[in-house]
Amino acid sequence: MSVYKIIFAGPVGAGKTTSIASISDTEPFSTEEFATDEVRDIKDKTTVAMDYGLMELDNGEKIHLYGVPGQERFGFMWEILTEGGIGLILLLNNENDSPLQEMEFYLDSFKDFIDRTALAVGVTRMQHGKGPGLDEYAAALAARSLRVPVLEVDGRKYEDVVTLVQSLLYTLDPGLRNTADGVATP
Numbered sequence: 001m002s003v004y005k006i007i008f009a010g011p012v013g014a015g016k017t018t019s020i021a022s023i024s025d026t027e028p029f030s031t032e033e034f035a036t037d038e039v040r041d042i043k044d045k046t047t048v049a050m051d052y053g054l055m056e057l058d059n060g061e062k063i064h065l066y067g068v069p070g071q072e073r074f075g076f077m078w079e080i081l082t083e084g085g086i087g088l089i090l091l092l093n094n095e096n097d098s099p100l101q102e103m104e105f106y107l108d109s110f111k112d113f114i115d116r117t118a119l120a121v122g123v124t125r126m127q128h129g130k131g132p133g134l135d136e137y138a139a140a141l142a143a144r145s146l147r148v149p150v151l152e153v154d155g156r157k158y159e160d161v162v163t164l165v166q167s168l169l170y171t172l173d174p175g176l177r178n179t180a181d182g183v184a185t186p
Contacts, residue, residue, distance in 0.1 A: 015155030024053025
């Protein structure tokens, strides 16, 4: 039986906690606390250490899901939590003022991890006519020589998040197969 670890990263309010909760087969663990800084203008609570969930596949394999805090001041947790990970899911809130710049920041911050593993990008809160389109995200990634999946995602929807996880796993190994629950397995 194999055990895998996927990291969810991105700015505050991108949907990391929600995405993990929507696909976890166990009660997710979260370290959300009331925001005491500028984050309180975005939302009441924010992750201060990590989020954790677990997907159990039909074949007995497990995928551990770790969400890192979005605030740079908790960046020391990023390196700790990426240890042993197989890939990064970068979630971006398209309603933010500069989501492409935020993407660049997280790509730089997780560059060593991404270079060793794989990356998939999920864009949340996309509204027609507001913010960059998926093509703009893909172009910015291509400019960095990154050819990775970029998907529109609603973190509340199981199917959306599972598809994002599958895209990451297929990036790691294009020969993966689907299981009955729709998650790719090695």
